[in-house]
Amino acid sequence: MASFRHSDLQPFVDRLASHSELSAEERQAICQLPSRTAQIAANRDVVRLGDRIDHACFIIDGLAARYDQNVDGERQTTAFHIPGDMADLHSVVLPHATTGLQALTTTTFAMIQHLDLRALARSHPRISEAFWRECMIDAAILSQWVVNAGRRNAKTRMAHLLCEMAVRYGGNAIPKKFILPITQGQLAEATALTPVHVNRTLKALREEGLAIVRFREVQVLDWNGLQEAGEFDSAYLNAGARPRHDRGTRVARPQPGQESPAQA
Amino acid sequence: MASFRHSDLQPFVDRLASHSELSAEERQAICQLPSRTAQIAANRDVVRLGDRIDHACFIIDGLAARYDQNVDGERQTTAFHIPGDMADLHSVVLPHATTGLQALTTTTFAMIQHLDLRALARSHPRISEAFWRECMIDAAILSQWVVNAGRRNAKTRMAHLLCEMAVRYGGNAIPKKFILPITQGQLAEATALTPVHVNRTLKALREEGLAIVRFREVQVLDWNGLQEAGEFDSAYLNAGARPRHDRGTRVARPQPGQESPAQA
DNA sequence: CGCTTGGTTGACCATGTTCAATGTTAGTGG
């Protein structure tokens, strides 16, 4: 049954505050958004393709996957949502779902009406900007997924995904192990591989001493090695954060006939 | 040399108005944003990977590609930007570029300071929301690119991309032919194929009477056939538009053990 | 127990890559 609480949204405030400056008053306003807590069982859709929705889902506990599918019904996961994510904040401006959202485990979430989120955004410009920024970080992740699916081989792809999840779960302190309650089949949907090849790929990562992936748990054996294997640079995940460490060494290769950027 | 004009931004207003309600006053405010017009030659970067930028680029004429690359320097295009697009509106909230932007042809664009865009967004909540929505439509396209690269074969992928571009160039009236000033190599970077295989794929589309792609031009021979071959449903491009026609027939396949969506 | 779900492995196959050669087109200068 639904219940009304406020503190559920504190992690959301923390998330927003990690990349956007918010006053105490603004933080409180977010915390006080009316929300309805709900739980959904594993393998069930929170949002179905084509649904028109009137609320966003803040993940309190569990794991959800955003997905789309091709004509044969083969799924492609386009994002994982972990606790602390507002899984479809974008729906505030695009209420017509063009992707589905599925719970991968029993997932607890807080439902917040678009009406309330929109009202808050309209009355608080900086909250509005924070929402926008939060969405754009998700888009930056999505952009990496295109590169992943398009230009990286199975091992690199898998390593990259593991790195992404490690950073998202752990923040600055990369966890030695973290819970990733996901089957190899679901990993296949995310990496655009087949379950069989996911298995072989995980075996390779294991045998190279990079990481051990089990049913509910990822063990990072060699973080540097895993990052290297995954061509991973966390910059895109921290793009919104206050400058802590400067950008890494990754630079665009110069293209033929190109010395300077835009010239007026 | 730079010049100061206002009317350059009218197409941007039209774009925003196509999905978001804006008052006459709001439209005018956008038009009056100070902008600096510039031109950049083909194959040069407008924004380089890692750049910290302080302006957004509105494409007036030409074609630009957003890209990222893997460690071997192989490029993956993640978006095309055509006239009418604000190529990096997202940079207003994430000024640290994690992807590059390259002109594919000689491209004319208007540069608008983040400062001005942000100020406008802060003072006009509905403009802020329109910016956010515009960005989320781009994200919806990106999401489709993940599916494209991940779960569709070469022919389907290519057809899907052509459909996307046709709709974006033509709006509701699908053009029989449209200018796409792009080489097969650049198509390869967008579809995550090799130039050689792009060539073979285009040949297949041609031989099946679906579309003819030449150096600067796409000729759509059979729009329905092309859409079908590309598993294309334009809903995601129009997600923000006023309801004109209802969603197509595309529905999520029911997954095992799933009858109803979220239950509280 | 036995059933179900997920993990593991091997053999064979297919889509798309790689390599390499040749054709085509547009632009440039004599």
Next chain:
DNA sequence: CCACTAACATTGAACATGGTCAACCAAGCG
């Protein structure tokens, strides 16, 4: 107008990454 060049398109043959099919194993749970 033609020769020359450079970039792009086209084609074929060999190859590789990952997919498909199929069998078997392991763990959790009624």
